[in-house]
Amino acid sequence: MRPPARRRAPPALLPLLTCSLAFALASEEVKKEATQSKNLEESDISREHGIDLKEIVFVIQSQSNAFHAQRAEQSKNSILKQSAALAQELPQVLLLHELSKQEGAWTILPLLPHFSVTYSRNSSWIFFCEEETRIQVPKLLETLRRYDPSKEWFLGKALHDEESTIIHHYAFSENPSVFKYPDFAAGWALSLPLVNKLTKRLKRESLKSDFTIDLKHEIALYVWDRGDGPALTAVPELCTDSVDARCATTGRSSLPLCGNPVKKEDIFVAVKTCKKFHGDRIPIVKQTWAGQASRIEYYSDHADSSIPTVDLGVPNTDRGHCGKTFAILERFLNLSHDKIAWLVIVDDDTLISIPRLRRLLSCYDADGPVLLGERYGYGLGTGGYSYVTGGGGMVFSREAVRRLLGGQCRCHSNDAPDDMVLGMCSSGLGVPVTHSPLFHQARPVDYPEAYLSHQVPVSFHKHWNIDPVKAYVTWLAPGEEDEAGPETRKGRKDEL
16 A cells, blocks of 8 residues: 555655556566567577676675775675686676765766776676675676677566555556566676667766665666666576575675674664654554663653653754754764764654664774765765665764764754755765665565565664554564574565
């Protein structure tokens, strides 16, 4: 079901692809996939295309944060070590965060012209993977040899929406499962002819200056180009689990841990609320995750001693909550005792696992400027900025708060979007936004089951048409999965 009308996306977020594009897409895409499958069977699987490793350019979707850069470097070394064992000329292995100083480089599309100019003459494939993607290089080479590199190919592990969702602007609302997009954790590939075609399009028409919300879906939309480009071809060897021996890739599914988890006392949790939600949302917070937090305060437009809430003197607004959030930042920096290392700001309808957050934060330097959560982008094609979306939870190191406030970052109005204002400020002040896919701006039902199945999530957001207590128990409650992988959660389909 769709959320109530009052919760619809604002006009600025409305469709990259309007619902009318669902017109006859189901039948057209089925025909196209069938044709591609037939061509593959007749011409490609029957013979191997003799590409060598040097014709593959590996691009690791890395980040500049020290923890992530180190993980990416380890993945790069693994690829090169395996390649050297094959006694072939080594492939190019690139780290995304080193390729460009451009703010929007993580969205990949702006870098396609560079790939086209630099690699189109001697390379056949650009293979993208995440820092955590484990690659069996010999098997990947064998897999790519099944596809004719002179043709336009978009390869990956296929995901699809089970129902239309706000994070994809309700695209293909009449048949959400018809459109496939890649699971980045399994790796995905573009043939150079397709890279060249996309580059020509980019030169002809610049990228739109709008929102980047779910990159994997939006890249698939751009490649598909309303039917003028290829749909994603599902490749069974690109995997996110290791149960199948034929897998050329797998996605690491355990929660990171770097030493001991951060102490509860080193995390201050600020819950944004307002008087009208004191009676229904705050009881859910207290029934689910609040007991895991050692230091927690509820910030409202009304002082209620029964909760208790802190009245920040900022009136409630129906849109953004910039005034309230900046009052919280000031209070944390100037009034919190013992110089607590981490601040977490959540909405009153955010569900979060504090034990998992403590484990995750062990991998980040609390003395540096860390701004962590689910990354969105605004206007990245025209010099915009990245930001951590608020509903999934915004995590700040004390140093990040100090730099943001010290840099005169302020709200132009109380109802400005707090997460976007912070993103704009962090971009200008050189405070990097660090992305974690374990934070979620939407509900569990808004993500494909196959995508969540290899995660140990840290947060979800919104109570629309779900039982939030059940969602918390299903996905976030402390249990064995905090020490092991998500395989201990198998069978939890009912909340999806």
